[in-house]
Amino acid sequence: MKNAIITGSTKGVGRAIAERLSAMGYRVWITARNQQDLDAAKAEMEKATGNPVEAHAVDFSNSAEVESYAQAVLKGCERIDVLVNNVGIYIPDALTDETQKIDLQMAVNFKAPYTLTQSLLKRIKEQGSGNIFNMCSVVNRNPRVEGASYTISKFAFYGYHQLLHKTLLPAGIKVTGFFPSSIATSSWDGMDAPFEEFVQPEDIASMVENIIGMRRGTVPSEIDLVAINPDY
Secondary structure (H helix, E strand, O other): OEEEEEEOOOHHHHHHHHHHHHOOEEEEEEEEOHHHHHHHHHHHHHHHHOOOEEEEEEEOHHHHHHHHHHHHHHHHHHOEEEEEEOOOOOOOOOOOOOOOEEEEEHHHHHHHHHHHHHHHHHHHHHHHOOOEEOOOHHHHHOOEEEEEEEHHHHHHHEEEHHHHHHHHHOOOOOOEEEOOEEEEOOHHHHOOOHHHEEEEEHHHHHHHHHHHHHOOOOOEEEEOOOOOOOOO
C-alpha cells in the first residue's frame, strides 16, 4: 500500500488532502498536536474509505518531536510516496515590535518541514519517484508588513522549496509548491468573511490528486491560488 505523510492534517487543507489520498487508496499518516482531534479524524477517514490511517500527535515547534516522528515514518514505511508539508502557524507582528514572534514561527513554518523532509530524503531519493508538496504562502509573492515574522519564516521555507525542487528534479522526484491567498478554513470562524470567495481546501486536494496522476515528464513547480475576493 502506498504511503502519504501529511502534516497538520486534522483540519483545513491538510484534512482535505488526507481524505482525498485515503479515498485514492493511500495509507495516510496524519499529525496534529491534539490527540482527540487525531483519534476522531482517524476514525472518520477509516470508516469512509476502509483504508488504514496512522495518527501521531506531534508538536512541530519541538525539534525533538519532529525528529522522533520522522524515525517513526521511516520505520513504518518501506516507501514514502507522498509528503505534504502543510503544518504552519500565523501570529501577526511587525518588525518594530519589541516582542516579535519570530522564534515560534521559524520553528513551525521552516525548521519543522525542513527537519522532517531532510530526515526522509534519503529514502525518497532511493525510490526514484514520489511527490513532495510544500504549502508556501501568498506572502512569498507580496510580503505582509503586519505579519513580519510569518513572512520571514515563509521566505526561509520558500528558499528551501526552491532548492529541493532543483535538487530532486534529476532524481525523478516531483516537488510542487502551492502559494494560496485566503483559504476557507476554521481560522476564519466567528468573522464576517465571504468564505465562498476564498480558496477552498477541497480544490487544493483535487490539484494534489491531479499532479500525482501526471506523467513522469510533467513537473509543476509553483502554483498560485488566488481568492476571488481581492480584499482578503
